[in-house]
Amino acid sequence: MNQAIRNSWIVAIALFVLLFGSISYVQFFAADSLNSNPSNNRQLLATFCNNRGPILVGGHPIAESVATNSDCKYQRKYNDPYLYAGLTGFFSLSNGQYGIEAAMKEQLAGTSTDALFERISQAFTGATPQGRSVELTIDANLQKLAYSMIPDGVPGSIVVMNPKTGAILAMVSKPSYDTNLMASHDKETVAKAYDNLVGQPNTNLFGSPAFKQLYAPGSVFKLIDTAAALESGKYNKDSVLPNPAELAFPGINYTLPNYRYGQCDSQSKATFTFALENSCNTPFASIALNLGQDAITKEAEKFGFNDSSVKIPIGVETSRFPGSSGTLDQPGLAQSAIGQRDVQATPLEIAMMTAAIANGGKQMQPNLVQTVRTPDLQTVQSLTPQVLRQSTTPEVAKQITDWMVSVVDNGIASGAAVPGVKVAGKTGTAEVANNLNNAWFTGFAPADDPQVVVTIVMPNVDVVTGAQLTSPNASKLFKAVLKK
């Protein structure tokens, strides 16, 4: 009998050994994968009700945690929510976290690995855990001005950035929404607000359309064709380009028309100056057909297209130019060369492209975060300008700049001019549907010592409205930054 008891004892011990094994597995070996499981909202719960650090613009909080009397000790409050919704995003328990709130969540919560010392000292002093503050690169006045330029009820985005540092000075979109609706502690209230907001046309809950929405860039893409042409060695600044009223393709019943609203039809050959000033289509289509799809794709990628890794530190939607060769037929390549068809870009990407030209061919890492500070105001992280890539040579950049100046001085972007300042610019009018266009302006000033890049897109507008809402507003933004 005792032998059987000993055997049973071995079975019992085996059961306990299994338990030690499974506990070790859960709490040690699988702990990391469990902690990062998408269904796991533990970390979120742990910090949701904490005193998360504020998001600051010019020293003033645009998002802050306010003490409450409820169990959930702090309530997130957004000041000027409509103005900043696309940047701050929101931090909800069951409907996700977006924007700076998500991208900087560890710093804001004070749980990042380098915040260990603060956590320990807070634990010892008994202070309630407090997160770090995140100061944005945004200029509040510029942000307000840009926001006021987009009429209510009309979708549109504006990006203003410093081409030398990559700092984003203003980034606005309409329509916007009230982020406070998503900050409630009541799950059902948030879920209702979410369903309601998701259903609204053109509203992007997950980040400003300025970096989350793709648009056909239209003629602003011609700057990349120009760079590709000059870099190829097959063209130089004096090259004469074919400028037919229509580009025909053998064997296909399709012709690519020239741009209707400028003076393109007045001559059948064009210099780069003329072609850019009037935004003619056929010269750039011919460049693309001559250089081939690979060359244009490569150039587009040198300016930031097809790069899915850009973070500001919020993830940026990937702008696209069709990749591997053979995916575009001849009409397709011609149409893509003028920023139509399969070419898709975020307003931020067009601003980055412009900034690269402005900055002598060096594209800087765009960034929204200026500084991160501990609760006792020690700076633990601050913006250091970083070169993202060399997009083109300084010579090519200089040449394109000269041409962009003449587009403003003599061409169709004249509305962007600022008295006493050399402004470089380029417009775009991408046809979408029903005679409506995506109206673009992108440019920088002063041309000889660029301080600011402005990119404006007004999607789905008629030509006249588009022209009114782009170049003249760019002029006002240049003036505001340059204090003219």
Added chain:
Amino acid sequence: MSQLATVPKPRRNIELLLLVLALIVGITANALVNLNLGKTFDNDFYTQCVVLTVLSLAVHISLRLRAKYADPVILPVVVALNGIGLAVIHRLDITSGDTAGQRQWLWTGLAVAAAVAVIWVVKDHRILRRYTYISLALSVILLLMPLVPGLSAGDVNGATVWIKLGPFTFQPGEIAKITLAIFFAGYLSSNRDLILLAGRKIGPLQLPRVKDLAPMIVAWLASVGVLVFQHDLGTSVLFFGLFMVMIYVATSRISWIFIGLVLIAVGGFAAYQIFPHVARRIDVWVHAFDPQYIGAAGGSYQVVQGLFGMANGGLIGTGFGQGSPQTVPLANSDMIIASIGEELGLVGLFAVVCLYALLVARGFRAALGTRDAFGKLLAVGLAFAVALQCFVIIGGVTRLIPLTGLTTPFLAAGGSSLLANWIIVALILKISDAARRPINVSADSPQTPHQEVQTP
């Protein structure tokens, strides 16, 4: 039956020393909860300290008077577990606003009183052998109680295992665990020769006669009945495992294990086929991390939240009050292991499991040491029941096996479980007393004047 040499010393002072350590564990845990969650040390706290100490000493003194050779490790282990359980339940009460802690204190008092009563009333564990068939009848009544209209508390979390007693609810199945163990021990110790010698031999297997299979059939019916009518898979497994180990120890025949495993396989497969709730348990276990199963009613939300909590705790835990164990449904009862894992970490949970292993080991030690077959069987049955119960619930929480609703002995909020487990401990203490008592004082002796040993 080999006789192990035992040291004929009472060891009550060692018990007292260990008891002080156990009380320090329990009281410190409770104090940490108050400290970390910003509660003041009010009268409640000091009352609780005194109550826990008095209850522990009551058992200790009873042992000194009525079972002075009892194993000195068992009581401190149980006091430590019970104290940790009270602290964790208190901690969860603070976050959820529940009052489970107060009920648990009340039940702890009742359970300890019951244990003391057992120590005093059951002069020798062999008396219980007289009540073999009464225990069987009692088991049947206890198991049927939740199905009686008017008495039944209805369907609670998918199982019909509760009865209403005024303001309290009670799980009679917990007590049935003890009465069934007494019945099996009594029946098997009386009939083991018959079972062993009669029957046909087929190949290497010695098969018992059909009439000797009766208790196994009873056990099987009880298990299946619990499963079918009460939807309680965990208890069903527990009863059957309890019986299997007891019949194996009684006969030392692997053939019984074989028959048992066949019955389990048949029953399990049939249950999987016939009962949707069993099939559902298995599906939920296999696909636990599938968002569809997490979101579904009766899905894997509970177990997955528990795992997330334990992972959050990691090696050393978040500390009391620093985690969010309250996100897990039933955090203070079925999922209390996940709560401990989260806030006390792998280290804390290992300590708790070690305490269980120690308790079970001492139970087996008592079984080895005691001289009568009934005592051996009862001690093995009760100790193995504790081990199996730990395995089913902790294994379920850590997703080693499908999660079924069994209570975690001494830790989980719930009065019936606490009561039953303290009675089990009292019985094991009595058996260990018999095991460790010097042979020459086991009969009437001047040192133990109250000891009126009943020879079976």
